[in-house]
Amino acid sequence: MSSSSLNFIEVQDLIKYFGDFKVLKGINLHVKQGSIYGLIGPNGAGKTTLIKHIVGSYYQDGGEVLIDGEPVYDNSRILKRMAYIPDDLYFNTTDTVKKISKFYKKIYPFFNEKRFETLKTVFEIDENHLIRKMSKGMKKQAAFWLAISSMPDILILDEPVDGLDPVTRRRVWSLILQDVEERGTTVLISSHNLRELEDVCDYVGILHNGSLLMEKDLDELKTDIHKIQTSFEFEPDSTKLNAGKILYENILGSVHNYIIKGDKDHILKWLNLYSPRFIDMLPLSLEEVFIYEIGGEGYEIKEIIL
Numbered sequence: 443m444s445s446s447s448l449n450f451i452e453v454q455d456l457i458k459y460f461g462d463f464k465v466l467k468g469i470n471l472h473v474k475q476g477s478i479y480g481l482i483g484p485n486g487a488g489k490t491t492l493i494k495h496i497v498g499s500y501y502q503d504g505g506e507v508l509i510d511g512e513p514v515y516d517n518s519r520i521l522k523r524m525a526y527i528p529d530d531l532y533f534n535t536t537d538t539v540k541k542i543s544k545f546y547k548k549i550y551p552f553f554n555e556k557r558f559e560t561l562k563t564v565f566e567i568d569e570n571h572l573i574r575k576m577s578k579g580m581k582k583q584a585a586f587w588l589a590i591s592s593m594p595d596i597l598i599l600d601e602p603v604d605g606l607d608p609v610t611r612r613r614v615w616s617l618i619l620q621d622v623e624e625r626g627t628t629v630l631i632s633s634h635n636l637r638e639l640e641d642v643c644d645y646v647g648i649l650h651n652g653s654l655l656m657e658k659d660l661d662e663l664k665t666d667i668h669k670i671q672t673s674f675e676f677e678p679d680s681t682k683l684n685a686g687k688i689l690y691e692n693i694l695g696s697v698h699n700y701i702i703k704g705d706k707d708h709i710l711k712w713l714n715l716y717s718p719r720f721i722d723m724l725p726l727s728l729e730e731v732f733i734y735e736i737g738g739e740g741y742e743i744k745e746i747i748l
């Protein structure tokens with residue numbers, strides 16, 4: 443990471459029109475340094491359009507797109523610290539990984555040749571082959587190889603693992619996570635699929651019809667919501683659960699299943715008032731967290747993420 447960089451992405455009230463069509467309707471999005479932000483949304487939500495503003499390809503009709511407080515558009519100082527892997531990769535007819543790497547060495551100030559060499563064993567493609575003749579997954583591998591070798595402070599990935607086999611997927615995630623950990627790289631990833639991003643993201647933003655419906659810190663979400671299976675000697679009184687809120691309750695025979703939002707210690711204290719025979723704290727998937735967190739009003743969001 444370059445010494446003065448904070449790698450903080452901030453999108454403020456971003457508006458974009460294509461003709462009369464308002465594709466982005468005032469987006470506010472924040473990606474902190476060293477975090478992995480998942481941008482989820484269905485086809486046509488505006489993910490690629492938003493990303494193209496963040497990588498400086500589009501100029502907005504309203505609002506701001508800032509990195510470290512500076513406008514991104516036409517800002518070569520910011521853009522050369524950024525790598526972008528688009529959804530629709532384009533390569534010239536004579537492009538090979540080797541040829542592009544030579545070009546990248548000139549434009550990316552921190553391009554790391556040693557890393558480029560080391561990654562030869564990770565990506566099983568020939569650096570001298572024409573990329574245009576490669577399969578979709580191999581093209582993606584070529585793009586990752588080049589992007590990761592350029593040592594970006596900010597990595598923007600549009601549907602990044604689409605087309606990659608499971609083994610390569612794991613390798614790519616592990617390289618990205620290593621960079622986040624060791625170099626504080628900031629990563630923004632778009633995907634249709636919440637499940638795919640569940641294990642890697644710190645933050646999730648849900649985009650729908652050109653609006654960001656919500657932006658959440660996943661650690662906060664997950665530590666604040668608990669799935670509990672228990673059985674009591676005495677009938678529990680939910681009105682006594684002062685520091686928590688029961689989002690879901692289901693009783694099957696003597697077994698109570700709960701989803702409760704609130705502080706874990708307070709919840710356990712409440713459960714212990716009724717002489718539980720056992721208390722099992724069960725893992726919650728991100729999908730479940732979102733469903734219970736957004737409750738009844740979030741019908742639209744449920745439709746999007748499930």
Ligand SMILES: Nc1ncnc2c1ncn2[C@@H]1O[C@H](COP(=O)(O)OP(=O)(O)OP(=O)(O)O)[C@@H](O)[C@H]1O
Nearest residue numbers: 460465483484485486487488489490491492529634
């Ligand atoms: N260059 C363009 N000119 C006109 N309309 C466009 C253009 N690019 C995108 N759109 C429209 O803007 C909307 C958002 O498209 P965008 O590609 O940003 O969505 P997306 O969320 O990335 O979708 P997907 O998941 O299918 O890739 C769509 O209705 C699309 O048809």
